[in-house]
Amino acid sequence: MSSLDDKERELMDVLRNRVHHAFMAARKGGVPHSAFDDAEALAEAMIAALPSSHVFDRLVGPFYDTAGLVRWLGTSRQAIAKRVHAGSLIACQLEDRQWVYPVWQFTSSGALHPGLNDVWKVLRAGADPWTCAVWMCAENEQLGETAVEAIRAGRTSAVLELAHVDAARWGA
Structure with a gap:
């Protein structure tokens, strides 16, 4: 496996964890689900x-x-x-x-x-x-x-x- 593959896997693990925690905080904070309606725009902002x-x-x-x-x-x-x-x-x-x-x-x-x-x-x-x-x-x-x-x-x-x-x- 190339080091780029390793870095992708590492980044995906970290992102999965951080996104999960962000959603937990949003739930606790009463953030409406509509704040996350544009998944494509959120993903674009993350990879930018x-x-x-x-x-x-x-x-x-x-x-x-x-x-x-x-x-x-x-x-x-x-x-x-x-x-x-x-x-x-x-x-x-x-x-x-x-x-x-x-x-x-x-x-x-x-x-x-x-x-x-x-x-x-x-x-x-x-x-x-x-x-x-x-x-x-x-x-x-x-x-x-x-x-x-x-x-x-x-x-x-x-x-x-x-x-x-x-x-x-x-x-x-």
Whole structure:
């Protein structure tokens, strides 16, 4: 069984338990059954926070779409857009103009990995977001791992040094 299958089973078990407890609380609280009439909309809202699949997943994914990120971070579309514009959130635009946000940029609490923002700003000075995202996820001979892995391991200064070199070369 693949690890994705294991994760699906684990998530379904947790969801089943939490939905059951939510319904128990609704019963105790006198919530009318009509609050749960649109099961499809409820399910859609629940899965919106899951990373979505795109053709670029193999290179730099998985991703959150905007709706999923809004739900996961508990913020607004406008706040997401402001963070993207300020450079404090990594976003790539698909051909259909939809924005996607690589999952690897986030810690489990939703914050950006320390140092990642500095590396991203250096890279973006020399290239478009997709090129930068591929650079972050490609195996790097000097690092012996991807830039994302090195940042997670606390090796941000080494990644930043390589980012400066490559961004300067891209801009030349």
